[in-house]
Amino acid sequence: MKRVIGLTGGIAxxxxxxxxxxxxxxxxxxLDADIYAREAVAANSPLLQQITKRYGxxxxxxxxxLNREQLGEIIFNDQQERLWVDNLIHPYVGDRxxxxxxxxxxxxxxxxxxxxxxxKMTDLVTEIWVVTCSPKQQLNxxxxxNKLTPEQAQARISSQMALAxxxxxxxxxxxxxxxxxxxxxxxxxxxxx
Numbered sequence: 564m565k566r567v568i569g570l571t572g573g574i575a576x577x578x579x580x581x582x583x584x585x586x587x588x589x590x591x592x593x594l595d596a597d598i599y600a601r602e603a604v605a606a607n608s609p610l611l612q613q614i615t616k617r618y619g620x621x622x623x624x625x626x627x628x629l630n631r632e633q634l635g636e637i638i639f640n641d642q643q644e645r646l647w648v649d650n651l652i653h654p655y656v657g658d659r660x661x662x663x664x665x666x667x668x669x670x671x672x673x674x675x676x677x678x679x680x681x682x683k684m685t686d687l688v689t690e691i692w693v694v695t696c697s698p699k700q701q702l703n704x705x706x707x708x709n710k711l712t713p714e715q716a717q718a719r720i721s722s723q724m725a726l727a728x729x730x731x732x733x734x735x736x737x738x739x740x741x742x743x744x745x746x747x748x749x750x751x752x753x754x755x756x
C-alpha cells in the first residue's frame with residue numbers, strides 16, 4: 564500500500580519548507596493543493612467564470628486572470644462567501660490529488676493540503692503531518708511574507724482551523740518554532756517512522 568503523507572498546518576507555518584526538503588532530500592513526489600487551486604481558477608476556466616458571475620468583472624485583472632487580492636478581501640471578511648468559494652474549488656483540488664495519487668508509481672508521496680481538515684480530504688492520505696509554530700511567529704511570518712497589515716494577516720489565520728486543533732488530529736507534529744535546521748531534523752525522524 565502506498566504511503567500518502569498529508570502535509571498540512573496553518574498559513575505561514577513552514578509547509579513549503581518541509582515539502583521542498585522532502586522533494587530534494589528524499590526525492591518524493593509532491594502533490595500541491597495550492598497549485599491545483601490556482602489551476603482551478605485559471606483564466607477562462609469554468610470555475611473562474613462562476614466566480615466572475617458572482618462578484619462581477621472587478622474580480623478579474625486586465626489579462627482576464629483572477630485578481631487574488633480582490634477575492635481575498637471578499638472571502639477573508641465574509642465567512643459565507645469564503646464557504647461558497649471553498650465549496651467551488653475544494654472538489655476540483657480533491658479530484659486532482661486523488662488522480663495524482665493513482666498516477667504516481669512512488670511508494671511514498673506527499674500531498675500538501677493546507678486545508679486538509681477543513682476541506683475534508685483526510686481520507687485521501689494514510690498519515691497526517693502538521694507543521695506548527697507559535698501564533699506570534701505565524702502572524703509575523705505572514706505579515707512579512709505577504710506584505711499584509713496585522714488585521715489582514717489575522718483574518719487569514721482565523722479563516723483556518725486553529726493550529727492546536729490540527730495538531731491534536733495529527734500523526735506527526737513538526738514544531739517550527741526554533742528554525743529550519745531543527746524543523747528538518749524532525750522531518751528526518753518522521754520519514755523513517
